[in-house]
Amino acid sequence: MNEIHQACEAFRTLLEEQLARIANLRADKIDFSSKPVVTVGVIDGDGIGPIIMAHAVKVLETLLADELAQGSVVLKRIEGLTLENRMALGQSVPADVLAQIKTCDVLLKGPTTTPMGGRMESANVTLRRELDLYANCRPVSIPEKNIDWMFFRENTEGEYVLGSRGVELPGMAVDFKVTTDAGTRRIARAAFEYAKNNGKTRVSIVTKANIMKKTDGKFTAIAHEVARDYPDIAVDDWYIDIMTANLVNEAIRDQFQVVLLPNLYGDIITDEAAQIQGGVGTAGSANIGDRFAMFEAIHGSAPRLIEQGLGAYANPASILKAAAMLLRHICRADAAARLERALEGCALTVDVGASTGAEYAEAILKAL
Numbered sequence: 477m478n479e480i481h482q483a484c485e486a487f488r489t490l491l492e493e494q495l496a497r498i499a500n501l502r503a504d505k506i507d508f509s510s511k512p513v514v515t516v517g518v519i520d521g522d523g524i525g526p527i528i529m530a531h532a533v534k535v536l537e538t539l540l541a542d543e544l545a546q547g548s549v550v551l552k553r554i555e556g557l558t559l560e561n562r563m564a565l566g567q568s569v570p571a572d573v574l575a576q577i578k579t580c581d582v583l584l585k586g587p588t589t590t591p592m593g594g595r596m597e598s599a600n601v602t603l604r605r606e607l608d609l610y611a612n613c614r615p616v617s618i619p620e621k622n623i624d625w626m627f628f629r630e631n632t633e634g635e636y637v638l639g640s641r642g643v644e645l646p647g648m649a650v651d652f653k654v655t656t657d658a659g660t661r662r663i664a665r666a667a668f669e670y671a672k673n674n675g676k677t678r679v680s681i682v683t684k685a686n687i688m689k690k691t692d693g694k695f696t697a698i699a700h701e702v703a704r705d706y707p708d709i710a711v712d713d714w715y716i717d718i719m720t721a722n723l724v725n726e727a728i729r730d731q732f733q734v735v736l737l738p739n740l741y742g743d744i745i746t747d748e749a750a751q752i753q754g755g756v757g758t759a760g761s762a763n764i765g766d767r768f769a770m771f772e773a774i775h776g777s778a779p780r781l782i783e784q785g786l787g788a789y790a791n792p793a794s795i796l797k798a799a800a801m802l803l804r805h806i807c808r809a810d811a812a813a814r815l816e817r818a819l820e821g822c823a824l825t826v827d828v829g830a831s832t833g834a835e836y837a838e839a840i841l842k843a844l
């Protein structure tokens with residue numbers, strides 16, 4: 477059958493591309509504590525993006541006023557990562573936008589809308605791949621419930637890397653999931669290093685290796701291999717289904733510390749964890765690679781909020797948490813701590829009938 481032949485040829489190309497990708501993975505870490513100029517790219521995004529980003533930029537300008545004046549930190553506005561522009565050009569991240577992004581060290585990015593179906597890849601997925609942002613770190617903390625979780629989600633492989641490259645035959649569709657030794661090793665290393673450097677004693681590996689035997693089986697095996705270098709850290713394995721239950725099981729959930737997972741499971745469970753913390757509007761997200769890093773809210777562009785004329789109630793807490801993570805990443809620990817304290821101390825609820833996002837941002841600025 478001609479269709480099968482074509483699909484096999486397409487699959488061959490995918491395999492070759494993936495092997496080439498892992499052959500070219502390189503680590504060239506930046507030392508931000510000694511870098512004379514740190515360039516922070518600022519990208520608004522779509523929907524509520526420009527609204528919450530305006531608050532975040534104001535906060536960064538306040539916290540970094542001296543450094544911005546001296547030029548040791550530069551905020552560089554990057555235009556053109558809008559849905560209209562991406563659709564008009566037929567590129568998930570337009571080439572000139574990507575070129576500008578690559579002149580920056582780190583990015584603070586508002587949410588971008590992904591059209592459902594079609595071939596247009598999510599801008600997030602493109603950026604994570606093009607900048608090789610392999611570690612998606614998502615903290616969730618609820619001190620009064622003794623919850624302090626850090627999720628390490630693999631961010632460049634799994635169901636995502638070929639998510640827009642599946643094949644369709646008459647009456648059937650097939651997508652691909654990719655897990656590599658090198659890709660798993662570096663995310664596992666990141667999780668265990670984080671645990672070691674932050675006094676954590678346990679890393680939980682979460683997969684569905686009983687079903688996805690090849691890919692998740694590899695993920696688990698390699699993660700355990702890496703774990704052997706960290707004899708003081710306890711390791712346990714869970715399947716993703718029971719892990720989603722564990723997070724709402726008050727008898728055991730506060731015992732989890734660092735959670736290590738492949739891409740799609742990490743996507744799903746971090747929304748659940750964020751909801752337990754108070755909603756997806758309350759959680760920040762760091763996409764870390766060796767050369768670049770991108771910080772964003774965990775949530776999407778909330779087009780429904782905009783359609784209903786409720787953009788003023790978009791919660792900037794999530795992007796502000798991401799901004800605090802960015803500051804830590806570029807070794808601005810004092811500024812990060814000031815922002816974290818202000819966020820922890822802010823009791824305002826952003827919602828219709830409660831506070832607007834602008835009121836929340838004002839309160840944070842005052843508390844800095």
Ligand code: IPM
Nearest residue numbers: 590598600601743774775776
């Ligand atoms: C996230 C988002 C993204 C993802 C979307 C926007 C592609 O849900 O960052 O969790 O699925 O990774």
Ligand code: MG
Nearest residue numbers: 743744747774
């Ligand atoms: Mg998600």
